[in-house]
Amino acid sequence: MAEDTPTTDDDGGRPGAFDHLFTPAVRDGLGEAGYGSWRAIDAPDAVSLSFGFPFPESFPNDELAAAAEAVFEAEGGAAMQYGGGEYADRLAEAIAERERDRGIDCDAGNVLLTNGATHAIDVVAHAFLDRGDHVFVEAPTFMGTLKLFANYGVEVAGFETDDEGLDVGAVAAELESRTAEGRPLPKLLYTIPTFQNPTGTTLSRDRRERLLDLAEEYDFVVVEDDAYGDLRYGGDDVAPLKALDETGRVVRVGTFSKTVAPGVRTGWILGDDEPLDTVGRIRAGGTNTFTQSVLGYYCTEGGFEGNVAELRAAYEKRRDHILACLDDHMPEAAEWTDPDGGFFVWVELPEGIDAEELLPRAADEGVTYLPGEMFFPDDRGENGLRLSFSYVSLDEMERGIEALARATRSALRERRPR
């Protein structure tokens, strides 16, 4: 799989024979690490707190194999034909029903199935973004989306987050100043408002409302990536942006990668009839009706809701554990977020310690993580790092955090003048 191949150091032989034929946006990215390159950190003996992988014991394999059989028995070849059969249709209905439960006014016609959430974001980007357009994001944000935007040659501005999520006041100030100075406004703001990747923080209700007001006032589209919204382990529900959206400016993205398994590679775009109809025309090619039918069965007759409840309980334990380990072991000068859900904790190392520089030492001590810089559209983030509590066992997690604490302390000692 190309995604598992280290690409960071692949570019020694550049320029390639066809570089001049690529688009300007692609040419700008030549020599940089591509999509998936964050999987390249190679320390097989270390505990990996790097990736947002669900723990594999959580995958409902038996249920999915049984669903495949049941679907074939019920509808024969229809599931495998272009467009799919009844169970594929049921999937969009099941998604719409769950979204209505969150307060979103929608039906199956507002759901456009995609090959995963990143594909969904890519389709939306393709519909709205042209070379030179401007985009706003949280900083830090999901590195996959940053890589994806880079392919469109757009200008990305990142806005800080705090424990209430995106600093919407800073967004407002920038919009105001761009307007005053006649600088270009964004066409699109991409946000992960709930259990954000990588910080784990959740955008407060007040800020959500203000953000939507800004979208209306300054005329941009809001892409709400809610990959983790089903996985709340604490705090109160906050309405999705789409539930608060009165003008159709919010295009919402979801996925089964975290609630079923990444391998099913099925996501969706939920939007008002317009712009969804037009966005749907950009989605080139069909989607995987085999998997959609299996998921359609699993979601309506196969135990999906029970699985989600079990996942919440399992991940809550993991989140509690990683926070306890950080409390127990990390030096006081480090800080971290306190997520109510999702997969991630964001750590700010003590001042003057660069997370990317620390990584080899941390790997030697026995842990890997993703350094903060890769989550920023610019040069910030050197002090931060993302820990995932989704993948390893509780025991491994403790060993990992102990190793991180050792590496941090040793860097702290060196930082001080002797």
Next chain:
Amino acid sequence: MAEDTPTTDDDGGRPGAFDHLFTPAVRDGLGEAGYGSWRAIDAPDAVSLSFGFPFPESFPNDELAAAAEAVFEAEGGAAMQYGGGEYADRLAEAIAERERDRGIDCDAGNVLLTNGATHAIDVVAHAFLDRGDHVFVEAPTFMGTLKLFANYGVEVAGFETDDEGLDVGAVAAELESRTAEGRPLPKLLYTIPTFQNPTGTTLSRDRRERLLDLAEEYDFVVVEDDAYGDLRYGGDDVAPLKALDETGRVVRVGTFSKTVAPGVRTGWILGDDEPLDTVGRIRAGGTNTFTQSVLGYYCTEGGFEGNVAELRAAYEKRRDHILACLDDHMPEAAEWTDPDGGFFVWVELPEGIDAEELLPRAADEGVTYLPGEMFFPDDRGENGLRLSFSYVSLDEMERGIEALARATRSALRERRPR
């Protein structure tokens, strides 16, 4: 599924509230039929010779359900994790092995898995095509690719085909004249050289070599879409363009949609290390490792080759039958192609009969087809139509061709001055 929704007449309410935010290329296409709109012709009682759907009895459902179980038993959660497990890896190896059997020098590292062939073409387009770039295609060609190119805002020029496929001499003349006049050259030529969609014709060996010489001389990339290459029912094998490619300019696209089932939505891009590495960075998001694992098992242990052999025999019968029906029933002034494989026959109606105008009458008589115009990047093709012999039974096929003949004769009678 959005693909099954008629979109042709959806646009009465335009302009939408967000039209101004779409890209210029998308705005240009607003009001036009989108990807999938060719599925909208509504005549449920007529025999459908419209779509390139495999006949559903051909889908190896039991084998795929068994493969899913076997994969889960063998590797547990690995198949469902990001990146997939051993069987997902085996799929790329199996594809490379089959491609080597066709004379292409490659290994698994030259195979980039995608969510189907159209996704593959879209990824390649995204890497190379920017607004205003120029593209050459066969005319007629696959309408899905034309829709996809439109999303990039490129200029598409279509070149005629005859019974040896694309008129490469016409391509050469155009390249020469563009060069002489200082007009822009294409960055990319898209071709379906073998059992072309929609004509069923195959590009001759001589023309293949000449086309590659032109690509080198005029510096463009050739995208070889070989969706049908496995399904040869007559004539001699012709080497794929990629097997003749000495410079790495050919990017080859394949799919399991015709040899397994459309629902598995798995295709691939096969290319030299460069440009494939760079193209791979454009593929945003992962792919469906569940399906890939099932296919990896099916291709290596589950009976894939036997299935392909059975498909060849079944489709050969269908091709022979549709050609016999055309011979038996169509008026002499009509002409049609004589495909050695694939799913399609292209019919040229007698002069002065417009296939799109004929369609309602044909549907009343009991048959539907796809009118030729949708396969052209310009206004040509009104005289042609595509028949698919892949989907309906032999009996239905005969009834369909009889209906087409009746509709044609009745149009012929009206065409003549009384």
